[in-house]
Amino acid sequence: MTLHLQSVRVATSSEDSSGQLVFADGFLVAVLVQLSGQHGANAGMWFLEAGFGLTAVMSAPLFLDVDAAQDWIGLHLGIKRVGA
Amino acid sequence: MAAKLPHALYPLIRKLESVARLSDAERQAIERLPVRVRTLTARQDIVRDGDRAAQCCVILEGWACRYKFLSEGRRQIFSFHIAGDIPDLQSLHIPLMDHSLGTMTHATVAFVPHESMHDLTARFPTIAAALWRDTLIDAAIFREWLIAMGRRPAFEHLAHLFCELYLKQEAVGLAGDHRCPLPITQTDLADATGMTAVHINRVLKEMRGRGLITLHRQTLVVKAWDELVRASEFDATYLHLQRRAAG
Known part of the structure; x- marks a missing residue:
């Protein structure tokens, strides 16, 4: 199983709009959003805006980059990312 | 009353009078409670989940919250408390704590032994009723939090x-x-x-x-x-x- 990303704009009712859809074998498993300047010290970090199935957890951490987010998603899906 | 300093437990009296009526004798009985006043730093536990409490804590100044930790550092805060509140009043009748109480800010609190609270409420049924009323309002606030958590x-x-x-x-x-x-x-x-x-x-x-x-x-x-x-x-x-x- 491999993860694929697709850039997307997300309507979060905030300045956070730059996002990535995360697919695992064609299935949407998560929506990530990069935090904007309104989040102060956390600006630039990635936030699990929505998780589906195994990634639908209440308390995901913030991720330094998309790679870290993918590692975390992979861990929750029980897969090892190829070429990570 | 003019030049007199307010009693240490004045915040409690003020709180109870915001939800019930007290007579002079009842106010004086509260003022005669033996208290141990302590200043606490922010983020300090007052009583912990699993503890067996022998005293109640009156918040005199600052903020506290009732909370519980789950795995992976997840925390649920159940309620915020301000001066005059007795957030662990329940421990008077169920001493085994099923959640924790901690300060959120620098705080001044007064500890009152359970024994003294039992004695006070036995001698002054109106105070017992006021504390009961406060506990019921507490439950009403929980209901609103539940609605908010689930539906708002x-x-x-x-x-x-x-x-x-x-x-x-x-x-x-x-x-x-x-x-x-x-x-x-x-x-x-x-x-x-x-x-x-x-x-x-x-x-x-x-x-x-x-x-x-x-x-x-x-x-x-x-x-x-x-x-x-x-x-x-x-x-x-x-x-x-x-x-x-x-x-």
Whole structure:
């Protein structure tokens, strides 16, 4: 199983709009959003805006980059990312 | 009364009088309670989940919260407490703590031995009734939090909480003119509402953007009270306050 990303704009009712859809074998498993300047010290970090199935957890951490987010998603899906 | 310093337990009396009526004899009986006053730092536990309590804690100054930790550092805050509250009053009848109580800010608290509380309530049924009434109001607040947690969208939820926190403080003379202390972090708000700190940040920005509130230096100013009330479908009935300034 491999993860694929697709850039997307997300309507979060905030300045956070730059996002990535995360697919695992064609299935949407998560929506990530990069935090904007309104989040102060956390600006630039990635936030699990929505998780589906195994990634639908209440308390995901913030991720330094998309790679870290993918590692975390992979861990929750029980897969090892190829070429990570 | 003029030049007399207020008694250490004055905040408790003021709180009880915001939800019930006390006679002079009852007020004096409360003032005669033996108390151990302590100052605590912020984020300090007062009593912990699993402890067997032998005393009650009256908040005299500062903020505290009841909370519980889950695995992976997840925390749920059940309630916020201000001067005059006895957040662990339940321990009087169920001493085994099923949650923790801790300070959120630097705080001054008074510890009253259970024995003295039992004696007070046995001698003064009206005080027992006032404490019972306060406990029932506590339960009413829990019901509102449950509704908010389960059914209110983020904006409405946070707006509702702000209305509640303002009125609770106003009722005991700690707030006025739609301005009140709010010495808590976005993470605290997230842990109390079941949201993430990211969502709290977004909702606060939207509230500010719509001109409803400002939140600066731990002070909440509600710029448009009626609109905040409307947006959160807030009905103060559940606080059962005895005397409440017109909103």
